[in-house]
Amino acid sequence: MFIILMSLWLICTIVNSEYRVTSTSLSEEIPAKLSSLVCCNYTFKNFVVEMALDGKTALVTGFAGAIGSTIAKTLANAGCDVIGIDRVKQKIAQKSIDEIKAGNRQDISYFECDLLKKEDVKNVSLEIKPTCKVDIIVNVAGQLTVDKVEDMTAEDWDEDIGINLTAPFLVIKQFLGSMKEKGWGRIINISSTCGLVARPSMSSYVASKTGLVGLTRAVALESAEFGVTCNAICPSTVDTPLVTKMIKDFQKTSTKSFDEMKEEYIQCLPTKRFTEASQIADLVVFLCSPAGNNITGTAIPVDGGYTTS
Template sequence: MVVNKNFMEGKVALVTGSTSGFGLGIANQLAAKGCSIILTGLGSQELIDSIVNDFKSKYTSRVDFVPVDLRTTESVQGFCDKVTSLYPNGVDILVNNAGTIYNAPVEELPLDKWNDVMTVSVTSPFLLIKHFLPGMKRKGWGRIINMSSQMGVISLAGRSAYCASRSGLIGLSRCVALEAAPYGITCNAICPGFANAPMSHGLIRDYANKNNLTFDEAMQVFVEKNNPTKKPVEINEICGLVEFLCSSSACNMTGAPILVDAGFTSQ
């Protein structure tokens, strides 16, 4: 896997959910390669200031934090307008990483929770793509990366909203890939499995509580039970994949749901 280190120099990258986990790691990876970064995500003002200052101390490229509530279309539209005011030529790389989860049997799943999951994980990526895709077309280059999940290709009981949203994001990625293909733009969906990252940590904590284990014990048992590799997916692995997908080596890789699941879905 050969990547031109200078290929992303000067590109503008927007990464949602970039105050923790995969999103923060991806934003760092792209900044290290010379991209200007637009951060957005949840967290206290103290945390946000700390992240922005860290980026400014480590990288020479520009960094901006722009807040948004991905649960409302009005906030997303305002966010798009703000980003466009900062970067009138739009963004070159769009990483729709933000997501949320609510677990319950279908008959017990509140409609507002279903709507929150679908809006954050499907509608907001659609709106961001809709807004920034025309600029990519004008430039004749772009990379759209949607963070789905192994639960976008399989399912588990009690996760109807999450699985539906992740499947929907894969379908959206495929359609955008076809529409954008003639313009030098790719669109792919990364599908991580059980990972050493915040969303999976919630599952691990639940598993620990149910089985009277410490977090570390639960992580080891859970991963060995579920992942054929006996290892969790690590944030740096996803970051490396994002870098590859943004490179010239991946110009013909589009419309793909890319599983990084430690072999879980092959069982």
Template sequence: MNKNSLRRDFDSKPSKSRMISAMSLEGKTAVVTGFGGGLGSAIAVSLAQAGCAIVGTDWSRSETVQENMNKVKEIGQKEPLFFECDLMYRDAIGEMCRSILSKIPDGVDILVNNAGIFERFFFEEKPVESWDKEIAINLTAPFLLSKSLCPPMKKKEWGRIINISSVVGLVAYTKTVGYCASKTGLIGLTRSMALELGPHGVTCNAICPYFLHTQIILPVLEETEKATGQTREEVLETIRESCPTKRLSTTKEIADYVVFLCSPAANNMTGQATPIDGGYTMV
């Protein structure tokens, strides 16, 4: 597999000629958690290109966060806001939500619960502390953020909540007990919220990606390399071969689907958990 094929799989640089630009979200404000990561960056950029003002959150104001803020600024939309918040802590989430609503009195229109962590342990070896962390960040935080930020959406009778789950929320793997439980729970949360918020003009959907070339999967790749003696490229090739499309999704493809879910084209779509996985969960 040559370098061009790797770029095809993983390049998330936004394209300037995009059909998605027709799905205007002008005048909307979107909160994106996990703003410092590769997927968070791609989602923020795609939403900004569609016209959204961006509010980013992450556990620290890193260099990557600043780089991602600059990417959003370059699009020419409203300057992004950023809030530092460790989603492990409930009080911190509440304080951040109050700060967001004080800056945006009319409330935000879109919430993308993208932040997540993944710690690999066999079930019997899983530390309780690791379990608590994954449940707190991957499941409890989206619940608390949605609970705090959805009232203004209901008042305006328009809102979008998008939860980034995983194919692991649909199928199980070994050494993913906390991640699997939290991502499966996130799908259940999505469906329950969709039932209650639907009559108020607020939709709630989940996206279930397969492997993306982001920081969260690096431990999996490294562990597989050591266990099998394969090179990084051989591991990636095995993963690609597990998909009918024989390639992995890009962060841009996930981000563009987020924009679709926020667009008028998805006005009557709610409670769905959509795999974007090259057909992996089909076979």
């Protein structure tokens, strides 16, 4: 048994030296994985192999949200220390913090910050800088207002632009200089399919997420020669509280039930499947891995074919 396990581990290492078996203790992890491999007839591909990001520090905004917490946990599993930022109190983010602490040997710190407040973003960054070198930024925090252009208030417009576009700019601005100095950095902005195609009654979201794709391209060009990449991920619908709220807001002007509307969202996707938060998180890790080091300035849809139709 031991020889089989060691052979599998060795094959993994040889096949791709940039990947590592996720295990702090081979004797504990591998038998468990191998037994599921054998019992459930898994293929070798399902063996838990992750990109090595040991020693990197990832700053994730929107840490307490559905997608942000999944990205943070996946980056921690890949070896990153994590700095989480969100506007919610630490006790709300505590579950994600505990899960990262329990599963990994990585450090996790959390900062409560309203990213709409420019001075607060600056102050939190000043707190982070002396103790942490930020290698990876994932701008996830976001919000969405549903209203026709003529009904949308200027305040709602400003908030959506503020959190979806200005906040990523402010965070990148704080840490890009040190990434360039080090000669390594990864910036990933979570845009949306609304960053690629428009939808009605979501003008501030469409404008801010499209702007975020523009910011991504501009940052990519300014940092391309310094070992820093900047990409946007454009998901279609992921079943999260943000989407629940969006459907409820659309329901206000519709006779359809919540479930009917949700089904419509599924049916408009060529794959007839929502995107999973974990699929976005895995792409983030891929972009941070050596395989992603020549990918920059892109806006990658993870959308079940939505933007091709």
